[in-house]
Amino acid sequence: MSTAGGVVRAPARAREIGAHVLQLFTKQPSRWHASELTEEDSSSFHAERIKHKIASAAAHDSYLTNLASPDRKLYARSLEAFVGELERCDRLGLDFLVCHPGSATNGDRASGLARNADAITEALTRVPSRTRVLLETTAGGGNRLGASFEELAVLIERVPGTLRRRLAVCLDTCHIYTAGYDLVSDYDGVMDHLDDAVGLRRLRLFHLNDSRHPLGSGKDRHEHIGRGALGEGPFRRIMTDPRFVDVPKIIETPKEADRVALDVRNLTLLRSFREGD
Ligand SMILES: [Zn+2]
Numbered sequence: 001m002s003t004a005g006g007v008v009r010a011p012a013r014a015r016e017i018g019a020h021v022l023q024l025f026t027k028q029p030s031r032w033h034a035s036e037l038t039e040e041d042s043s044s045f046h047a048e049r050i051k052h053k054i055a056s057a058a059a060h061d062s063y064l065t066n067l068a069s070p071d072r073k074l075y076a077r078s079l080e081a082f083v084g085e086l087e088r089c090d091r092l093g094l095d096f097l098v099c100h101p102g103s104a105t106n107g108d109r110a111s112g113l114a115r116n117a118d119a120i121t122e123a124l125t126r127v128p129s130r131t132r133v134l135l136e137t138t139a140g141g142g143n144r145l146g147a148s149f150e151e152l153a154v155l156i157e158r159v160p161g162t163l164r165r166r167l168a169v170c171l172d173t174c175h176i177y178t179a180g181y182d183l184v185s186d187y188d189g190v191m192d193h194l195d196d197a198v199g200l201r202r203l204r205l206f207h208l209n210d211s212r213h214p215l216g217s218g219k220d221r222h223e224h225i226g227r228g229a230l231g232e233g234p235f236r237r238i239m240t241d242p243r244f245v246d247v248p249k250i251i252e253t254p255k256e257a258d259r260v261a262l263d264v265r266n267l268t269l270l271r272s273f274r275e276g277d
Pocket of ligand 1: 136172207252
């Protein structure tokens, strides 16, 4: 959801498209700078959220942070930015902070995952909060981490047990498909694989997006539901899967010209799968 005019505007915009779940940025994602959220921002966001009946709310972290970076300066800057993200989520009372597992730009994936886990551990320690940190599955490509369920599992395992309860997973259908998980012809196999690697109980949020690019392409371009390489099938399965009834679902489909009409169409189509069940 757009936060033009301030985060306080997001719940009404979500209501406008008939959503009960929203995702926002708590600052401009392409800049390091973050202005402080005041007590007033926090209380008015909370009031708007109740007024517009938003059951779950998530933030997506900045595009600039790389908690896996081997560059010490970028790592330190990313860590401070991530702590700021978590503080702002806490202040707004958000349920989730979605983050990408970063990039091991020197090609050493194991130490990249370790650095990322250590950064998350430090952030969770410094910011006690009810906000859960969600690792998002990625499309992969190059040195980007998180394109396999096993990499997410390695990262989660490295975070100490008491803090690990505040760490979970966000599954993006477009990303896992282009990362090579065939949701179209092997939905059950993919979900079994996820269950074996990280456990379905750790799956706390879906990003439901169709994909412009094919299976295994490693590319991250979202498409409207049913109009991309995934088609309607996997979405029908997710919307009617009893294991996921209570897992919030978010669309990140293209906005183009008429944001409201396109969002409403995607949400209506998704809900129609459930009604046809
Ligand atoms: Zn996503």
